[in-house]
Amino acid sequence: MLQSSSSLSSSGYCDARLDCTAKKGSEKRAKTKRQSFKKGYFPLHRLPREIIAEIFVLCVPDIEEVFKSIGPKHAAPLLLCNVSSSWRSLALSIPRLWNELSIRIENQWLNIDLSIAMVECWIARSGELPLSLRYLAYPWAWNDKRQATAMVQAHLNTFFCYASRWEYVHIDFETTYAISFPEFGPTPLLRKFSCSTSWRDWDPCPFTSCPLLSASIASCPDIPGHQLTHITLETNTSTHQALDILRACKMLVEFNVEIDNDSLDQVQPLQKPVENQTLRSFRICVHIPCSGLIQSVTLPALTDFSLYTGFDSLLPSISTRSLHTQLLYLFTRSRCKLEKLKLENCGFNDADILTCLKHDSCSSLTELEISNLFNRPIFTDRVILALTNMDDLLEADDVLLPNLSRLSLDMCVSASAGVLGDMVLNRCLYQLKSLTIFVRNLDDRDIECLAKAGKMGLDVNINITT
Secondary structure, rough: HHHHHHHHHHHHHHHHHHHHHHHHHHHHHHHHHHHHHHHHOHHHHHOOHHHHHEEEHHHOOOOOHHHHOHHHHHOHHHHOEEEEHHHHHHHHHOOOHHEEEEEEEEOOOHHHHHHHHHHHHHHHHHOOOOOEEEEEOOOHHHHHHHHHHHHHHHHHHHHHOOOOEEEEEEEEEEOOOOOOOOOOOOOOOOOOEEEEEEEOOOOOOOOOOOOOOEEEEEOOOOOOOOOOOOOEEEEEEEEEOOHHHHHHHOOOOOOEEOOOOOOOOOOOOOOEEEEOOOOEEEEEEEEOOOOHHHHHEEOOOOOEEEEEEEOOOOOOOOHHHHHHHHHHHHHHHHHHOOOEEEEOOOOOOOHHHHHOOOHHOOOOOOEEEEEEOOOOEEEEEHHHHHHOOOOOOOOOOOOOOOOOOOOEEEEEEEOOOOOHHHHHHHHHOOOOEEEEEEOOOOOHHHHHHHHHHHHOOOOEEEEEOO
């Protein structure tokens, strides 16, 4: 009985073991079949992890797009983490997916500790890679002043902890509360720094060492200027400050400056204008009845010049004759060869524009843009006819701006029927490739000519507006 029982027990054990082995074999075959199915229907699974990782990196949108429009849950890398566990595991192991971070704080009741923990977790996944960071907060409308200050300060403190890994940084917060920038050491990887704030008494960033920094966009940056090549000063800039920058930054290539009406600096022309030998792109926005900056500089390398005065709305008493004369003096003094010229709301008439375009510095222009906030007749028959080759010969030397390839006219055209269209058709025989026009009305003959020019290959954009 015992032996029989033992025999049955042994037989039952063997049967169970065989069943288990058969079951495992069946599961293994099923798993292999599923993997084969996945590879057959999803070719991505056939690729090595390294290739998939490169594809994931290419899925990451530009940080500007993330900041402006794309929700983080609907874009890489977070979107990749929601597809499958294998994708999530792989995405979390790729540092290049996590070295860009854009934060926009809109909810004043956000849990600060949780937000900071998420920031640090994100950055931790980037390993030791250089960081691109953007931070935007508008707490000025929040009711709780203490909460708003704590929110901004906490995120700034976190960002500044990683200053040694900064490569591109943008900080933008609009607040009437006192915010202090934390102290930090060298930023050896920093290439571009941008900061904007409405807080008037903020302490600028105490930069100590940033050998790669070439671009700065700020209100009043305390940044070593000797190595900067691109500077944009958005507000609160005086003519004296702008001249100091042009004097000190010997490698400056692009300078965008807004002369604020709070500066009230009626600058007398310098006996010896400040000369900058490297500046190629110079864009000025002037809100005060003063053009001291234009008459106090010499820019021999200048190729791209843009001037906005706000004449139509802000400066009805500005002397356009004086401004026009000083602009011509700048060109003559600099002996520059312009490639791009943009004049916006300058209050010039057709004679002023024609004199400007006939200057030797403008003979090399390839792009010309003239615009007004309100309709003002500047581009009239006398200007348009000067741009038209009356001899209709390609080798004629007396046509104005022979190298012009792009022309933009915004609320400044007032010409006889067909004059503009004839000029455009004529210019198509030269270099003109693009034409953009904003006008109140356009004659049918001009429209017909522009349509014909479009068929000849010209990129035509016509906007008729009231």
